Each structure stands twice: as C-alpha cells, then as structure tokens.
Amino acid sequence: xxxxxxxxxxxxxxxxxxxxxxxxxxxxxxxxxxxxxxxxxxxxxxxxxxxxxxxxxxxxxxxxxxxxxxxxxxxxxxxxxxxxxxxxxxxxxxxxxxxxxxxxxxxxxxxxxxxxxxxxxxxxxxxxxxxxxxxxxxxxxxxxxxxxxxxxxxxxxxxxxxxxxxxxxxxxxxxxxxxxxxxxxxxxxxxxxxxxxxxxxxxxxxxxxxxxxxxxxxxxxxxxxxxxxxxxxxxxxxxxxxxxxxxxxxxxxxxxxxxxxxxxxxxxxxxxxxxxxxxxxxxxxxxxxxxxxxxxxxxxxxxxxxxxxxxxxxxxxxxxxxxxxxxxxxxxxxxxxxxxxxxxxxxxxxxxxxxxxxxxxxxxxxxxxxxxxxxxxxxxxxxxxxxxxxxxxxxxxxxxxxxxxxxxxxxxxxxxxxxxxxxxxxxxxxxxxxxxxxxxx
Numbered sequence: 040x041x042x043x044x045x046x047x048x049x050x051x052x053x054x055x056x057x058x059x060x061x062x063x064x065x066x067x068x069x070x071x072x073x074x075x076x077x078x079x080x081x082x083x084x085x086x087x088x089x090x091x092x093x094x095x096x097x098x099x100x101x102x103x104x105x106x107x108x109x110x111x112x113x114x115x116x117x118x119x120x121x122x123x124x125x126x127x128x129x130x131x132x133x134x135x136x137x138x139x140x141x142x143x144x145x146x147x148x149x150x151x152x153x154x155x156x157x158x159x160x161x162x163x164x165x166x167x168x169x170x171x172x173x174x175x176x177x178x179x180x181x182x183x184x185x186x187x188x189x190x191x192x193x194x195x196x197x198x199x200x201x202x203x204x205x206x207x208x209x210x211x212x213x214x215x216x217x218x219x220x221x222x223x224x225x226x227x228x229x230x231x232x233x234x235x236x237x238x239x240x241x242x243x244x245x246x247x248x249x250x251x252x253x254x255x256x257x258x259x260x261x262x263x264x265x266x267x268x269x270x271x272x273x274x275x276x277x278x279x280x281x282x283x284x285x286x287x288x289x290x291x292x293x294x295x296x297x298x299x300x301x302x303x304x305x306x307x308x309x310x311x312x313x314x315x316x317x318x319x320x321x322x323x324x325x326x327x328x329x330x331x332x333x334x335x336x337x338x339x340x341x342x343x344x345x346x347x348x349x350x351x352x353x354x355x356x357x358x359x360x361x362x363x364x365x366x367x368x369x370x371x372x373x374x375x376x377x378x379x380x381x382x383x384x385x386x387x388x389x390x391x392x393x394x395x396x397x398x399x400x401x402x403x404x405x406x407x408x409x410x411x412x413x414x415x416x417x418x419x420x421x422x423x424x425x426x427x428x429x430x431x432x433x434x435x436x437x438x439x440x441x442x443x444x445x446x447x448x449x450x451x452x453x454x455x456x457x458x459x460x461x462x463x464x465x466x467x468x469x470x471x472x473x474x475x476x477x478x479x480x
Contacts, residue, residue: 067082
C-alpha cells in the first residue's frame with residue numbers, strides 16, 4: 040500500500056525538529072498505539088508557565104515522526120494552556136494533510152504533548168521539582184563496561200545520570216592488555232581491541248550527556264528516597280544507585296607472594312602492565328580464561344612464558360588454547376602446583392610440584408603473574424547492608440535489584456559470569472528498570 044504525503048510531511052520526516060532528550064526536563068509525556076506499534080515521548084522545560092524547550096523521541100513510521108516534529112514546533116513558546124488546546128486536526132493541518140489511515144499519528148502526537156503538560160501540572164500540585172545541580176536520578180559507581188552501559192542507557196532514556204570511577208575508565212577491560220582483540224562478544228569478536236571498546240563506550244556516554252566524574256566514591260548514605268555519595272571534592276544525591284565496582288584479583292596465599300607483591304618485587308596480577316615484563320622470564324599461574332588470556336597478552340613481550348595450572352586442563356575452548364600454543368617460547372604445564380616463590384629482594388625462582396608424579400622442580404623466573412581468581416569489590420556495599428551470597432557476590436533479582444530499595448548491582452560485583460556481553464546487558468536492564476520506576480511508576 041502506498042501513501043501520498045505532502046511536502047511538509049516529507050520535510051519533517053527527513054529533517055525532524057526538536058529530536059532528543061532534555062536531561063533536566065520538568066515533565067515527560069509518553070503514549071503508544073498497540074495496534075500499529077507507534078510510540079512517542081515528549082519532554083518539556085517550563086519557565087513562567089511557558090514551554091521554553093521541548094524534545095521528542097518516536098518509534099514509528101514517517102507520519103509518526105513528522106507529527107511528533109510538528110507538534111513540538113506548535114507547542115514551543117506557548118503557555119501551557121495554549122499548548123493544551125492543540126488538537127490532532129491542528130497537527131494534520133499544519134502538515135498540509137495526512138493520509139486518512141495515518142490520522143491516528145496526529146492523535147498520538149497531540150496526546151503525548153498533553154500527557155507531558157498534565158505530568159508537569161501534577162508535579163506542581165505535589166510540589167515535585169526536577170533534580171538540582173548535584174542531584175541525579177541515577178548514580179553509577181564503577182566505570183567498567185557494565186557501569187558505562189548503565190550510565191549511557193540511563194541517559195539515553197532521559198534520566199539525569201552521573202557515573203564515578205577514580206581509576207582508569209574501562210576497569211579491568213582496559214587495565215590489562217588494552218591492545219588485545221575482543222573475544223567471545225557477538226558482533227565484535229576479533230574486530231576491536233579492548234582499548235577501542237572502552238573509547239567507544241566513553242564516547243557513547245558523553246554523547247548521551249551522562250556526567251563522568253573521575254573520582255572515587257568514599258562514602259554512601261541512604262536517607263529516605265535519596266542516596267548520598269561523597270567524593271573527595273563534593274557530595275552528590277541520587278534516586279537510584281547502581282553498584283558496578285567490579286572485582287579485583289584474589290590473593291593466592293602462596294608462600295612468597297606477600298613479600299614480592301610490593302616494591303616491584305616481581306609478583307603481578309591481572310592488572311599488571313604487560314610492558315613491564317618485556318624480555319623477562321615469566322611464570323603465569325592460575326586457571327581458566329584469565330590465566331590463558333594473561334599468557335596471550337605477554338606473547339611477543341616476555342622473553343619466555345611458562346603457563347601453569349593445578350587443574351588437569353585450562354578449561355577454555357580449544358580456539359582460545361590455539362591462540363597461545365603458537366606463542367614462541369611458551370611452555371604449558373597442567374596438574375602442577377605452585378608451591379613457593381623464592382628470591383632475595385626480587386623473584387628469582389618458582390618451586391613447582393607435579394601432582395601426577397609428586398616430583399618437585401625449581402625453575403628460574405624473573406616474574407610471576409597470578410591469575411588464581413577474582414573477588415568482588417563489595418566494601419562500600421557491606422556498609423550499606425546489601426545482602427551477598429556465600430561467594431561474596433551481591434544478591435540480585437532478574438532486574439539486578441539488590442536487597443535495598445533503589446540500589447542495583449551489575450557486572451563482576453554481582454555475578455561470576457565474566458563476559459563483557461553479559462555485563463553490558465545487565466547495565467541495560469538496570470537503566471530500563473530505573474526508567475520505569477522513576478518515570479512510569
């Protein structure tokens with residue numbers, strides 16, 4: 040079926056006016072048509088009873104986009120009472136007509152505008168005001184993939200959002216081997232490095248106007264509906280709090296670890312800078328993807344690599360093992376335990392035991408990279424009283440909600456599933472749930 044659209048309809052479809060979101064919007068109107076699937080959202084900023092700014096987002100056909108664009112043009116600069124008088128026919132007339140089957144679009148556009156105005160009036164009656172300068176609807180602690188996804192999508196749906204990270208944006212993703220190609224991520228596998236993904240995530244967050252604060256959150260207090268977050272420089276308040284503080288390498292307890300883990304003594308974890316191990320004889324000890332990935336990152340950098348696990352295998356897909364098997368100077372040992380790390384001021388040798396034969400052997404090494412596991416960073420959360428499971432992960436429901444109202448947990452702090460795609464999915468789930476709770480009710 041074909042429709043004859045006016046030139047004005049075509050213009051507003053191709054060049055829609057007032058598209059986007061208002062981060063500090065005074066009110067939002069949202070409508071949809073379950074039959075055709077069109078959805079419209081209009082946000083307004085009001086000063087002295089006049090609509091000073093108005094933005095829309097629409098999911099729908101050309102008519103839906105054109106009518107949304109036109110209704111915002113008609114409403115901007117009008118008083119609330121004048122804007123309430125804008126009808127579906129007014130919208131259609133200004134567009135020089137719509138096909139009869141598309142007239143419902145003009146109705147939706149007018150309804151979305153009226154819904155935004157009614158939302159504003161209801162808030163005024165209840166004394167509800169928009170967030171102040173340091174007040175946010177969503178605050179995210181942790182700038183890894185999960186946190187950045189949550190901040191970006193929260194901002195995208197129109198929630199005023201701030202995200203904190205006192206370290207390096209991207210978290211572990213960008214700390215260890217930033218030039219390694221992304222693996223096990225549908226659509227991005229072998230196409231982008233972790234550094235490039237971090238840059239892309241940050242660009243998205245900035246484009247959606249999330250506020251990025253490069254500071255650690257030192258304290259959190261919950262006072263009624265607000266969560267108060269304190270950094271070194273100031274205090275922030277938020278309605279919804281997202282905990283995305285990630286995880287840190289676990290201590291192995293191997294004799295010698297504590298001695299050489301300080302003052303550049305030769306013990307490193309997953310956050311080590313690979314360039315510091317250039318030309319050195321390195322032992323990588325651990326299991327699973329972290330150990331294999333650590334060895335892979337050192338390929339072409341370390342002088343030699345001995346990859347050791349106390350398991351019968353490294354328990355990763357064969358294709359992952361194939362990536363490291365071809366590294367020159369790599370030796371792999373399974374069913375082997377690292378008993379002790381020895382040396383004077385720095386690491387000099389490692390004592391290993393073959394579990395099958397019970398034979399002990401000493402190998403000369405300059406450094407040891409420990410990849411024996413990760414532990415969730417739950418320090419701030421424990422103070423809040425958030426429930427954790429027996430493994431130390433924060434307990435959440437299917438929406439990533441924790442035991443505290445208005446507090447979410449995502450990424451490695453809430454799950455042992457260490458996959459980027461899962462972390463970003465959890466961040467997206469939280470953003471949409473927060474939106475429903477704050478804007479839809």
